[in-house]
Amino acid sequence: MSSAPESELLPVALARAGDSDAWHRLLRRYQLPLFTFVQELVRHEATSFDLVQATFVRAVRHIGTLRDDVRFGSWLFGIAHQLCVQHWRRSGREQPLGDLLDATPDDNVPDPRDLVLRAEQGEALLALVDALPPPQRAVLVLHVLEEFSLEEISGITGAPLGTVKSRLHHAKRALRERLQLNPPDALAT
DSSP states (O other): OOOOOHHHHSOHHHHHTTOHHHHHHHHHHHHHHHHHHHHHHHOOHHHHHHHHHHHHHHHHHHGGGOSOGGGHHHHHHHHHHHHHHHHHHHHSSOOOOOOOOOOOOOTTOSOHHHHHHHHHHHHHHHHHHHTSOHHHHHHHIIIIISOOOHHHHHHHHOOOHHHHHHHHHHHHHHHHHHHHHSOHHHHTO
């Protein structure tokens, strides 16, 4: 028995018809991934919450423009990406690094020193990602963290597929170069 893809199970048609329960299901499904994506781009918690809320407000207003219900997730991330770009333009500069992800100790790890070292390395890696230009950072986050295909990222960002590939290539190269200059063990010190 084959199961339907998750996108087919989403109540997009019901949401388009104004069903508030359908919108609540969509909100629950996409709220955390959208927040994670936006937080990775703007690095400011309150701003991230505001941008995610604005994304859903725009989605409700413009659901009629969505041509393919199966692409709802990509369409929603596209709205969030546009709002992040507008935020960057309004601010005239990138937001400060802001709050880095807090490391939560895992009870299965016997040595707390390992946890501290991993958390410091993770924070250092996030700082390297933060140093990327926003277009490269957006493509990297969408591809690596959110696991969108390059074609989907092209649709989300509005950039041609070749540009998306180029941005991803340059982002990976820049991270690789920076990691070679500062190996993970050196990053945490």
